[in-house]
Amino acid sequence: MDPADIGRRVLRLRTERGLTQRQVAEPAYTAAYVSTLESGKVRPSEAALRHLAGRLGVDYGELLTGRPARxxxxxxxxxxxxxxxxxxxxxxxxxxxxxxxxxxxxxxxxxxxxxxxxxxxxxxxxxxxxxxxxxxxxxxxxxxxxxxPLPRRVPAIRGRATAHLLTGELRYSCYLLESTLDELNAAGLHDPDALLLLYTASIAPYMDMGAHARAAHAAELALALAPSVSDPALVAHMHRGVARTLIAEGRTAEADTSLAKAQELYRHLHIRTELAHCHWMRGYVSAQDGDLERAESELRTARDMLASKRAALFTGQVEVELADVLRRRGKAEEAEALLRPLLTSGEATGALGAERGAVHAGGAHRLLGLIAEERGDTEGAEEHYCAALSLLERSSAAGDVADLCRLLGDLLRRTGRVEAAMDAYRTGLGHRAAPGTTTLGPAPATPPM
CATH class of the missing domain: 1.25.40.10 (Tetratricopeptide repeat domain)
Known part of the structure; x- marks a missing residue:
């Protein structure tokens, strides 16, 4: 409470209302007191401020802080x-x-x-x-x-970790989430909302890095915390995250059930982007099950919803997965037409690249490599595989790197470059070696439930 600031406010308000110092002061105070106060030479008491606020017709809080009431x-x-x-x-x-x-x-x-x-x-x-x-x-x-307190900062930390994940910095995303979990647990700050947010957010980078066991453990902890959380949006996000671990374990029916729960909550909350993500993941589940027709329908729905919201990055990521389904359905030309614009430069177009959706950018190059190989263009296929490998190695997406090394090794072997093929296979095997243990530090401590 700066006396000079309060004095200036009293002077301004009094002048605006055409009142004299005596009119503002009486009957409890003198004009001389108001003059001294306006010059910032005296610190007014709460009683004086309340009196002046009443005479000036403003709220006490507004006179004290300068902020309008309410x-x-x-x-x-x-x-x-x-x-x-x-x-x-x-x-x-x-x-x-x-x-x-x-x-x-x-x-x-x-x-x-x-x-x-x-x-x-x-x-x-x-x-x-x-x-x-x-x-x-x-x-x-x-x-x-x-x-x-740290729980108050958790949504911002989770947001920063998500931004690093979308950039392709999977390891740093994990570090942010895990170090915050450790700090919460070490300080005894077992806030269910904060813990659920962090465990759920950690599932995606774990899965992309190939640390499936750690992702499954995070999902188990999130499920255990859910009954203590009242925010339906947090619970819905948890169901989406858990579905990813169920898909990896081949439990697609349970994954679809989990996504249906999330979808219902998001529909009730009118959160269109998250609802689109549920369609996106249900499309992925259907693709895993071999129901490509339903997969295409769900992914098209997700893409249209995200495009209508002008969510350019997510729209591009869905289009990569839609292109995969289209290729598997024999629509290679349509898939290629969907993918090529995503790899052009410029963020305004929704393009993907090393600093923006790196994992999906790698996936787009992988698909273009497969399409090129299927039509006999081995040189074009190798070029796309190498571009994909560069993107995915940089982002530490271990499982995707291993799969890509297999594709590249097979291509090199078929074209007679056996030594180069062996190098590609060795690289892939190195990335598949104990993901989540050699690539990550110790898992965060488990909070008391």
């Missing part, structure tokens, strides 16, 4: 509206709302509201594929909340 409440309501806009509309439209609200929160010194606005903006940027800016937003949230 400002924080109004900002929080508008932040909720912006979050709803992100759930149902395009991320860039919601981003404009969050930016405006952030500016207002900064102008009035509202730290919590600044953090909430930046968290929402970061989520918008994740959807639209602006991953570097998204990371910066989440890091800024962590800075704003540095003096808050």
């Amino acid at each position: 400002l924080a409440t109004d900002l929080r309501l508008r932040l909720t509206d912006a979050r709803r806009a992100l759930a149902t509309g395009a991320p860039e439209d919601a981003a404009a709302l969050f930016r405006t609200l952030h500016e207002e929160a900064v102008a009035h010194g509202l730290t919590e509201e600044q953090a909430t606005a930046l968290q929402g903006l970061g989520d918008c940027l994740l959807e639209s594929g602006e991953l570097t800016d998204a990371r910066d937003c989440f890091a800024a949230v962590e800075g704003l909340l540095a003096d808050q």
Whole structure:
């Protein structure tokens, strides 16, 4: 409470209302006291401030802080509206709302509201594929909340880990999530919401790295925590994550059931992007089961929903998986037409690359290699396989690297380059060796349930 700031506010409000110092002061105080206060030479008591606020016709809190009455409440309501806009509309439209609200929160010194606005903006940027800016937003949230308990910062940490995952930095994504879990458990901060968010978020990078056992353990812990969590969006996200581990174990019927639960929750919450992700994963489940017709239908639905929201990065990732199904259904030309635009330069087109959707960019090159090989273009196939290998090795996607090395080795062997083929097979075997134990550090401690 700076006396000079309060004095300036009293002077401004009094002048705006055309009141004299005596009119503001009486009957409890003198004009001389008000003059001294306006000059910033005296620190007013709470009683004096309440008296002056009443005479000036403003709220006590507004006179004390300079913030209009109900400002924080109004900002929080508008932040909720912006979050709803992100759930149902395009991320860039919601981003404009969050930016405006952030500016207002900064102008009035509202730290919590600044953090909430930046968290929402970061989520918008994740959807639209602006991953570097998204990371910066989440890091800024962590800075704003540095003096808050760790569970309060967990959504921002999870957002930053997700941005690194989408960039292709799987190992660093795991590090962020695991180190936060260890810190929570070491401090005895067994917050169910925070733990569920972190364990669920860790499943995707574990799976992409080939650490299936660790992913399954994270899924078990998430399932155990779910009954203690009241947020349906967190529970729905948990069901989506668990489904990935069930798919890897061949339990596709259970995976589909888990996705159906998530889908129902997202439908009830009107969260279109997450609902699209459920269609996406159900398409993947159907593809694993060999039901390619249903897989194509689900993936097309997911792609159309994401495209309507202008979620460019996710749309491109779905198109890679749709192209795989199309190729398997004998529609190689349609698959190729879907893939090639994704590998052009420029983020505005939804393109994928080393810094943006690296795992799916590798998958796109792998599919183009298969299509080229099927039509007898061994040179083109080798070029795409090598491009895919470079992307996937950089992102530590162990299982995908091993599969790609097998494809490349087979191609080299068929063209008579046996030594080169052996090198490719050895590289693949090296990536398949105990994934999740040699490639990652010790697993996070298990919290008391």
